Amino acid sequence: MLSLHIVALLIAGAQAAVLTLQSPRFTVTSSTGAQLRSEPISLARPASIPVTLEKDDVLKVTFQVIEKGASKGVQPHQTFLRFYDKKSGEEGIQPIRVTNGGKAKFELNMAKPPLSLPPTSDAPLQVTLLIGSPLHSPLSVALFDLVVPASQPAPVHPDEASFHPLPEIHHTFRPEQKLPPKPISAIFSVLVLSPWVVLLGLWAQTAPRVPHLLSPSILPFIGTLGAFQGLLVWYWADLKLGQVLTYGAVLGLVTIFTGKQALSKIGDQRVGRK
Amino acid sequence: MAPKSSSPAASNVVHSLWKAYSDQTSDRLKFIDAFLVFLMLSGVAQFLYCILITDYPFNAFLAGFSSNVGQFVLTASLRSQVNPENKNEFKEVSPERAFADFALGSIVLHFFVYNFLG
Structure with missing residues (x-):
C-alpha cells in the first residue's frame, strides 16, 4: 500500500x-x-x-x-x-x-x-x-x-560587559618578615635571659633544705618528671605527635605510681612529724 | 630590694612590709615567690620584645609568653594551696595533692607550649 x-x-x-x-x-x-x-x-x-x-x-x-x-x-x-x-x-x-x-x-x-x-x-x-x-x-x-540601508547595530545586552575576560589577577603577598638586626637580637636575648640570673640569685638565698630528695622513694618521681621534660624537648626536636602521645601515656602510668609512692611517703612524714 | 622613696614615712612602710615578709615567710614560700618573680620578669621581657621590636616568629612568642603566664597561674595556685595560713580554706587539699596537681598541670601546659614552638 x-x-x-x-x-x-x-x-x-x-x-x-x-x-x-x-x-x-x-x-x-x-x-x-x-x-x-x-x-x-x-x-x-x-x-x-x-x-x-x-x-x-x-x-x-x-x-x-x-x-x-x-x-x-x-x-x-x-x-x-x-x-x-x-x-x-x-x-x-x-x-x-x-x-x-x-x-x-x-x-x-x-x-x-x-x-x-x-x-x-x-x-x-x-x-x-x-x-x-x-x-x-x-x-x-x-x-x-x-x-537596503544599513541596519542599526545590534543592541548591547545590559550584562554584555560581564562576558569578557577579566584582567589577570595578580596576588599580592605581605612582604617577608625579617629578623631584626643582630645587635638588637643579642640585647634582647640577654634581657630575656636575665631573669634566670634573678631566679638563681634568689634561690641561692632561699633554697629550702630537701633532705629526702635522693631517698629511694622520692627520686623515681623526680626522675619521671624530668623524663617528661626530656620527652617534650625530644618531641620539639624530632618526634611526631602520635609517638609523643604513646610514650607520654606509658611514662604517665609510671609517673602516677612513682608520684603516689613519693607523695604518700612525704605525707606520712609530715603527719608523723606533727 | 626595697625601692627608695622620697617620703620617709612611705619608705618606712615599705621597709616594714619587706621586713615582715622576710621574717614571717617560710623559705619554701620564698622559693616559690622567687620563681613567680622570675616568671613575671621573663614574661615582661618577652612582651616588650614583641611590642618594641617584632613579633616575627609569632608562634615562638606565643609559646614563650603563654608558658610564662600559664606557669605563673599554676605556681600561684600551688603557693596558695601549700601556704599553711590558708589551711582552713583548702581543708581537703593536702600539700602533696597540690604538688601533684601542679606537676600534672605543668606537664600538660608544657606539652602545648612545645606544640607552639614550631
Missing part, C-alpha cells in the same frame, strides 16, 4: 506541471509616493542593476502564479521570499500570502523593516522567490539583488 502510494507520488512528480509567474513586477516608491523605479522581473536572469532602497522607501513586488501553458492562477502551498547575504551567510525568509487566484503582492517598507530581513553587510541581499506545491515541481526564481 505504502509502496503503491510512493509510486503514485513518483508518477505525479514525473507528470507534475511546472509553475511559472505571470507579469512579475517590482516597484520602488519613495515615502512621498513618487515612483522611483518600476520594472518587470525577468525570470531568466536577475536584474542586472540592484534594486536600491533608501530610508523610508517602499518596495512592492507583484506577480501571479500560474501553471505553465495555462492562464489559470494557482495557489501554491508555500510561497516565500528569501533574502540571502552571501558575505555574512545570513538569510531571512518572508512568507507571502497568495490569493486563490494565484495573485500575490509583497510590500517591503523600509520605514518599518520586517524582522526577517537579515542584518546588513556591504554585500547586497540576493532576493529569491521560493514556491512549493505538492502538485507541481518546486520553483526557485532569483528575482534581483537588493541594497
Whole structure:
C-alpha cells in the first residue's frame, strides 16, 4: 500500500506541471509616493542593476502564479521570499500570502523593516522567490539583488560587559618578615635571659633544705618528671605527635605510681612529724 | 630590694612590709615567690620584645609568653594551696595533692607550649 502510494507520488512528480509567474513586477516608491523605479522581473536572469532602497522607501513586488501553458492562477502551498547575504551567510525568509487566484503582492517598507530581513553587510541581499506545491515541481526564481540601508547595530545586552575576560589577577603577598638586626637580637636575648640570673640569685638565698630528695622513694618521681621534660624537648626536636602521645601515656602510668609512692611517703612524714 | 622613696614615712612602710615578709615567710614560700618573680620578669621581657621590636616568629612568642603566664597561674595556685595560713580554706587539699596537681598541670601546659614552638 505504502509502496503503491510512493509510486503514485513518483508518477505525479514525473507528470507534475511546472509553475511559472505571470507579469512579475517590482516597484520602488519613495515615502512621498513618487515612483522611483518600476520594472518587470525577468525570470531568466536577475536584474542586472540592484534594486536600491533608501530610508523610508517602499518596495512592492507583484506577480501571479500560474501553471505553465495555462492562464489559470494557482495557489501554491508555500510561497516565500528569501533574502540571502552571501558575505555574512545570513538569510531571512518572508512568507507571502497568495490569493486563490494565484495573485500575490509583497510590500517591503523600509520605514518599518520586517524582522526577517537579515542584518546588513556591504554585500547586497540576493532576493529569491521560493514556491512549493505538492502538485507541481518546486520553483526557485532569483528575482534581483537588493541594497537596503544599513541596519542599526545590534543592541548591547545590559550584562554584555560581564562576558569578557577579566584582567589577570595578580596576588599580592605581605612582604617577608625579617629578623631584626643582630645587635638588637643579642640585647634582647640577654634581657630575656636575665631573669634566670634573678631566679638563681634568689634561690641561692632561699633554697629550702630537701633532705629526702635522693631517698629511694622520692627520686623515681623526680626522675619521671624530668623524663617528661626530656620527652617534650625530644618531641620539639624530632618526634611526631602520635609517638609523643604513646610514650607520654606509658611514662604517665609510671609517673602516677612513682608520684603516689613519693607523695604518700612525704605525707606520712609530715603527719608523723606533727 | 626595697625601692627608695622620697617620703620617709612611705619608705618606712615599705621597709616594714619587706621586713615582715622576710621574717614571717617560710623559705619554701620564698622559693616559690622567687620563681613567680622570675616568671613575671621573663614574661615582661618577652612582651616588650614583641611590642618594641617584632613579633616575627609569632608562634615562638606565643609559646614563650603563654608558658610564662600559664606557669605563673599554676605556681600561684600551688603557693596558695601549700601556704599553711590558708589551711582552713583548702581543708581537703593536702600539700602533696597540690604538688601533684601542679606537676600534672605543668606537664600538660608544657606539652602545648612545645606544640607552639614550631
